[in-house]
Amino acid sequence: MPEMTDDAVLERAIQGDSEAFGALYECYVGRIYNYIYYRTGNVYDAEDLTERVFMRALRHIRNYNHRGLPFSAWLYRIAHNLVANWHRDNSRRKEIPLEDGVLSSNPGGFPESEVLQSEEQDHLLRVLRCLPAERQQLIILKFVDHMSNAEIGQVMGRTEGAVKSLYHRTLLTIRDDLGTLPFELEDERERSYGSK
Numbered sequence: 001m002p003e004m005t006d007d008a009v010l011e012r013a014i015q016g017d018s019e020a021f022g023a024l025y026e027c028y029v030g031r032i033y034n035y036i037y038y039r040t041g042n043v044y045d046a047e048d049l050t051e052r053v054f055m056r057a058l059r060h061i062r063n064y065n066h067r068g069l070p071f072s073a074w075l076y077r078i079a080h081n082l083v084a085n086w087h088r089d090n091s092r093r094k095e096i097p098l099e100d101g102v103l104s105s106n107p108g109g110f111p112e113s114e115v116l117q118s119e120e121q122d123h124l125l126r127v128l129r130c131l132p133a134e135r136q137q138l139i140i141l142k143f144v145d146h147m148s149n150a151e152i153g154q155v156m157g158r159t160e161g162a163v164k165s166l167y168h169r170t171l172l173t174i175r176d177d178l179g180t181l182p183f184e185l186e187d188e189r190e191r192s193y194g195s196k
Contacts, residue, residue, distance in 0.1 A: 010071050014061055021061065025054055028072055031145055032079050038140045039083045039133075049086060053079045069154050076155040080137065087133070127177040135170045142167065 004012075006027075012020035032053055037046035056078050064074060128136060134156070141147045141155060149163040156163065 006071070010064075014064055016062070021058060024071065028075055029054065031072070032075055034144055035076065035140055036079055036083055038144055039136065040086065045086065049079070049082050052082055056082075070151075073151075073154040076141075077157075080155075084133065123178065127174055130177065131170065131173065135166065135173070138163070138166055138170060 009020045009023050013024055029050065033046055033050045036049045036053070037043065040046050040049065053075060057075060064071075128139065131139070137156065138152060141152045147155070149167065150160045152158075153160045153163045158166070
């Protein structure tokens with residue numbers, strides 16, 4: 001919808017304009033799909049749940065209330081609830097099955113380094129699978145969707161400070177489980193104390 005602000009498109013969608021809702025769909029479908037995919041680890045379930053998110057949003061868009069939050073926060077909340085229901089319905093899975101190969105590999109590298117990188121990725125995925133759902137959500141929003149702490153807070157219904165605290169505790173848990181310092185913490189430590 002050329003020459004319209006996001007708020008104007010949203011307002012038209014709330015009033016029942018299907019073209020405006022289609023524009024919102026195009027804007028957010030990739031981000032919502034990625035979020036769901038990383039939570040389910042399955043392309044087919046991610047596609048199905050993404051469709052359900054937007055069907056639910058379409059059915060309830062007339063009831064949407066801005067409340068100072070971005071439209072994407074509402075979509076992520078719907079996605080979060082559907083994924084939680086999906087996990088509950090598939091309770092035979094004790095952990096979130098992030099597929100192998102989710103992290104990118106280093107094409108054209110030496111076979112030895114590729115094997116080491118693959119082992120490190122497998123270990124990291126096992127650690128991530130053991131995190132509580134809320135912490136997995138935080139990691140996905142931070143590193144897959146590249147959201148700021150304020151944006152994550154809007155999606156998760158937390159303050160920016162609470163997100164920072166949860167992020168810090170999550171990184172410490174990952175560090176302890178990996179037995180090494182994640183790059184983020186190493187960089188943060190160097191900034192705080194200066195490199196020696």
